[in-house]
Amino acid sequence: MDKKIITIFFLLIIVLSIAITFTTIKQSSTQDDIEDYGSGEEITDEDLYDELNDLFLSEDDEVEIGDMI
Amino acid sequence: MKKIWSILMVLMLMISISSLAFADESEENNDEEINEETEKEIEIMNNSLGAEIRLLQLEKSITKNLLKGNMIVDVLEGLGYNTTNLIAILAEMGYILEEVQTADPEANDSVEVFIDLKTDARNLTTQFRITLKDLLSDVKYKEVKEQIRENLSDELQNYSKQIRNRIKQFNRNQIYRLYGIVGEGNNSLVNKYMNGSSTMAQVKLQINKMVNNKTREKKMKIFSELKKEKIQNKFHASTEAENAVKNFTQRETERLQKRLEQAQNSGNEKLIEQIQNRIQNIQDENGNSGSGNGNSGSGNGKGKGK
Numbered sequence: 001m002d003k004k005i006i007t008i009f010f011l012l013i014i015v016l017s018i019a020i021t022f023t024t025i026k027q028s029s030t031q032d033d034i035e036d037y038g039s040g041e042e043i044t045d046e047d048l049y050d051e052l053n054d055l056f057l058s059e060d061d062e063v064e065i066g067d068m069i
Numbered sequence: 070m071k072k073i074w075s076i077l078m079v080l081m082l083m084i085s086i087s088s089l090a091f092a093d094e095s096e097e098n099n100d101e102e103i104n105e106e107t108e109k110e111i112e113i114m115n116n117s118l119g120a121e122i123r124l125l126q127l128e129k130s131i132t133k134n135l136l137k138g139n140m141i142v143d144v145l146e147g148l149g150y151n152t153t154n155l156i157a158i159l160a161e162m163g164y165i166l167e168e169v170q171t172a173d174p175e176a177n178d179s180v181e182v183f184i185d186l187k188t189d190a191r192n193l194t195t196q197f198r199i200t201l202k203d204l205l206s207d208v209k210y211k212e213v214k215e216q217i218r219e220n221l222s223d224e225l226q227n228y229s230k231q232i233r234n235r236i237k238q239f240n241r242n243q244i245y246r247l248y249g250i251v252g253e254g255n256n257s258l259v260n261k262y263m264n265g266s267s268t269m270a271q272v273k274l275q276i277n278k279m280v281n282n283k284t285r286e287k288k289m290k291i292f293s294e295l296k297k298e299k300i301q302n303k304f305h306a307s308t309e310a311e312n313a314v315k316n317f318t319q320r321e322t323e324r325l326q327k328r329l330e331q332a333q334n335s336g337n338e339k340l341i342e343q344i345q346n347r348i349q350n351i352q353d354e355n356g357n358s359g360s361g362n363g364n365s366g367s368g369n370g371k372g373k374g375k
Contacts, residue, residue, distance in 0.1 A: 043292055049277055051295040055243045056269060059233045063110060063126040065187060066194040068137045069201060069214045 107187065111180050112306040113239070120174035122235045123183055129228035131166045131190050135159060136225070138197055140217050150204060157339035158197045164328045165189050180309040185320055237263060244272065250294045251280065251287075322351055 113119030138159045142152045165186055172182045202210060241259055248254030258275050261267035280291060325348050332340040 043289060048288055048292045051292060052276055052280065053273060054299065055247060056240045057236045059236050059269065063123060063130050063187065065130045065134065065190045068134050068194060068197050069141060069217055
């Protein structure tokens with residue numbers, strides 16, 4: 001009887017761990033997406049040039065609606 | 070025994086909750102992925118020039134597909150196939166083209182109109198492709214595909230010219246805004262870009278050089294300003310996209326009703342039947358789900374593409 005209870009407890013712990021790990025990974029990846037430069041993080045010249053390049057549209061830019069064939 | 074049962078119950082409860090969380094996450098990811106392209110496109114629609122560019126680009130894409138669709142129908146008719154369904158789809162696509170052409174880029178709802186009509190155009194394009202695949206064997210489909218080449222008609226070239234022109238104006242405005250942030254400017258560079266003697270790549274290079282000569286503090290300030298502007302645009306686009314999703318089904322039904330009237334006036338029986346079926350499907354879906362909200366966005370190609 002005791003063995004059964006211990007097995008079920010272990011299963012419970014495994015399920016909980018999976019759920020918590022998944023949530024943590026998901027949250028940290030979301031936070032990575034939010035670029036926060038307000039905390040003194042170093043900005044490289046590359047970051048600045050990316051921002052400059054993003055200002056402009058490519059003259060060949062198109063709105064995609066898919067192909068007919 | 071009682072203890073075992075209560076632990077089992079807790080375990081089952083935990084599994085149900087975690088599976089719900091997983092399902093919720095995957096749904097959220099799907100939404101994000103679906104809307105990304107359209108949200109990116111509407112970021113520039115916070116002014117009339119940006120809205121004009123997007124509507125013109127949509128107009129060009131629909132025209133391109135209409136020309137290609139007509140070429141396909143011609144080829145199939147030459148081979149003796151029944152093209153009634155394909156012609157009906159092209160007729161509706163023609164109505165959408167008219168709606169895009171009459172859309173006002175300065176109107177408050179221009180973003181909503183863009184999202185709605187882009188979704189419709191994408192869905193009809195997919196419907197055309199599926200109908201074509203049902204009509205032809207795989208071998209025949211490939212044969213027809215090889216016969217249809219990229220169309221370089223005067224009409225499309227004219228669209229490309231207009232769009233390029235507007236994009237140049239948009240980029241010029243961006244250069245001036247950047248000059249405002251940097252605190253200095255180079256008018257001859259703008260003039261060269263506008264008259265075609267300098268390319269965008271050359272302009273970017275010059276701007277990068279100009280910014281590179283600034284102090285670290287100044288660079289930080291420029292970066293912060295650009296970032297702030299970008300976040301504002303993204304936020305605006307995201308809000309517009311969220312608003313466009315609201316009442317999408319209702320707006321879709323209204324558009325279809327309008328097109329149905331046009332089809333009835335032109336006497337296109339197949340198109341009347343197709344539109345009536347779609348209206349019926351929407352009503353059935355609403356009846357089943359009990360929700361008035363539909364999907365909108367970049368279109369996944371099936372049904373109401375989100």
